[in-house]
Amino acid sequence: MSPSGAEVIRRIRSETDEVDPGEVRKALEAPPNGTVVVDVRESGEYESGHLPGARHVARGFLESRIEGVVPDRSAHVVLYCASGSRSALAAHTLEHELGYENVESMTGGITLWKDRGYPVEVPRSLTTEQRERYSRHVLVPEIGLEGQLKLLDARVLLLGAGGLGSPTALYLAAAGVGTIGIVDADEVDLSNLQRQVIHTTDRIGEPKVDSAEQAMKAINPGVEVVKFRTRLDASNVMDILPGWDVVVDGVDNFPTRYLLNDASVRLQIPVVSASILGFDGQLAVFAPYQGPCYRCLYPVPPPAELAPSCGANGVLGVLPGTMGLLQATEVIKLVVGAGEPLIGRLLLYEALGATFTELKVRRDPDCPICSRDPDEISDDELGVFPDYEAFCAAAG
Amino acid sequence: MATIRIPPVLRPSVGGEKEVSADGASVQEVLGSLSAQHPATQAQLFGEDGQLNRYVNVYLNDEDVRVLDGLQTPVGAGDVLVILPAMAGGGP
Numbered sequence: 261m262s263p264s265g266a267e268v269i270r271r272i273r274s275e276t277d278e279v280d281p282g283e284v285r286k287a288l289e290a291p292p293n294g295t296v297v298v299d300v301r302e303s304g305e306y307e308s309g310h311l312p313g314a315r316h317v318a319r320g321f322l323e324s325r326i327e328g329v330v331p332d333r334s335a336h337v338v339l340y341c342a343s344g345s346r347s348a349l350a351a352h353t354l355e356h357e358l359g360y361e362n363v364e365s366m367t368g369g370i371t372l373w374k375d376r377g378y379p380v381e382v383p384r385s386l387t388t389e390q391r392e393r394y395s396r397h398v399l400v401p402e403i404g405l406e407g408q409l410k411l412l413d414a415r416v417l418l419l420g421a422g423g424l425g426s427p428t429a430l431y432l433a434a435a436g437v438g439t440i441g442i443v444d445a446d447e448v449d450l451s452n453l454q455r456q457v458i459h460t461t462d463r464i465g466e467p468k469v470d471s472a473e474q475a476m477k478a479i480n481p482g483v484e485v486v487k488f489r490t491r492l493d494a495s496n497v498m499d500i501l502p503g504w505d506v507v508v509d510g511v512d513n514f515p516t517r518y519l520l521n522d523a524s525v526r527l528q529i530p531v532v533s534a535s536i537l538g539f540d541g542q543l544a545v546f547a548p549y550q551g552p553c554y555r556c557l558y559p560v561p562p563p564a565e566l567a568p569s570c571g572a573n574g575v576l577g578v579l580p581g582t583m584g585l586l587q588a589t590e591v592i593k594l595v596v597g598a599g600e601p602l603i604g605r606l607l608l609y610e611a612l613g614a615t616f617t618e619l620k621v622r623r624d625p626d627c628p629i630c631s632r633d634p635d636e637i638s639d640d641e642l643g644v645f646p647d648y649e650a651f652c653a654a655a656g
Numbered sequence: 657m658a659t660i661r662i663p664p665v666l667r668p669s670v671g672g673e674k675e676v677s678a679d680g681a682s683v684q685e686v687l688g689s690l691s692a693q694h695p696a697t698q699a700q701l702f703g704e705d706g707q708l709n710r711y712v713n714v715y716l717n718d719e720d721v722r723v724l725d726g727l728q729t730p731v732g733a734g735d736v737l738v739i740l741p742a743m744a745g746g747g748p
Binding site: 514535536537538539540542557558559560561562563566567606608610612613617618619620621622 | 665
């Protein structure tokens with residue numbers, strides 16, 4: 261006659277090495293000691309509170325996921341559940357099916373742990389609405405719950421709610437970036453609407469920061485929008501820039517790009533930079549002291565006749581969409597910490613030929629800004645370059 | 657014969673082409689034969705001292721020639737030179 265389930269559990273428990281919660285607590289409080297504590301309960305149980313520092317692999321996923329958490333089969337693994345039964349069964353599987361050599365089950369599970377008054381960690385989680393809204397992010401292993409929480413905590417500043425800023429703002433709001441700042445002094449104009457998709461015909465004449473806020477909130481009311489209805493300049497850059505995690509540069513002129521570069525190097529804030537003209541786009545991530553800065557790539561601006569702006573020369577309406585979304589992608593990668601950000605590389609997109617070209621960008625050891633200690637960069641130097649006055653005069 | 661990629665701002669100087677082929681065994685020679693074919697590019701690429709203007713980056717394949725041997729960098733037949741001035745276009 262087959263044994264009952266209770267008999268099997270009893271037998272396996274008697275064959276499993278158990279460890280007292282007091283020992284586990286000592287191990288957790290004195291890391292790193294090689295002990296990995298794994299909670300084998302269901303997700304809901306884990307999320308309502310677990311041992312501090314415990315990893316989570318539900319027993320139902322043990323065989324498929326344990327190697328991701330404990331790759332070393334000789335590591336000391338302590339499993340626990342609610343009372344000690346499921347963890348004993350899981351320990352049995354690890355030892356006898358998967359070849360783990362040093363597995364123990366915690367006596368009495370988290371119930372005994374709590375009875376002893378030991379600390380319990382309640383993980384941050386998403387609300388029911390957020391869980392639904394961001395479900396397709398959470399399903400992507402590179403983002404997951406942890407990445408989504410990082411996005412919700414992130415503060416991203418967009419310079420310009422124009423061609424590049426429009427798609428970036430919409431998608432970053434949709435992605436759940438918690439706080440999005442927008443710097444823009446302009447009002448919505450009819451000629452903007454060929455490409456600036458965050459604005460609408462019925463909002464012509466409204467400040468772009470207000471129009472952008474409406475569109476972002478309509479997609480995601482949970483996003484906090486911080487509006488700066490101004491142009492970034494030397495008088496306000498050190499008021500606006502501090503405290504942001506990432507800056508997205510979509511400005512339309514060289515003086516502001518140099519100003520932004522110098523201030524962001526000083527404040528050590530990464531800048532995701534794009535520029536567009538006609539059918540051509542450029543994209544790079546300038547991460548201060550990790551890679552080159554804007555001045556390493558372009559030490560001096562071109563003369564005004566070689567530096568036309570889109571307003572004067574025209575641009576394919578979808579091009580800022582393409583480049584702005586590449587910027588949004590880089591922002592999310594930086595915030596979440598996924599993939600290889602476009603640091604030390606410049607990506608060129610040529611829409612007519614449908615070609616992407618990647619160029620290497622090196623740090624300039626003699627860079628007037630990023631070769632120096634950030635504290636040495638003074639207010640007076642921000643945004644200054646040779647022939648600045650002449651450049652601005654020529655650019656009108 | 658190397659291929660030269662022409663940026664948008666210089667295309668009017670080369671009859672609107674995105675790519676131009678030019679002879680030469682070094683960056684200097686290739687860009688020299690470009691400016692011989694299209695004289696308007698001369699002043700855009702080179703200063704009066706004969707050096708590349710500081711606001712123009714030139715890449716041999718994917719590497720900045722300034723970290724190679726500058727204008728003396730050898731160029732092979734299948735190589736691509738990318739001329740890249742800064743672009744500022746963005747918002748308005």
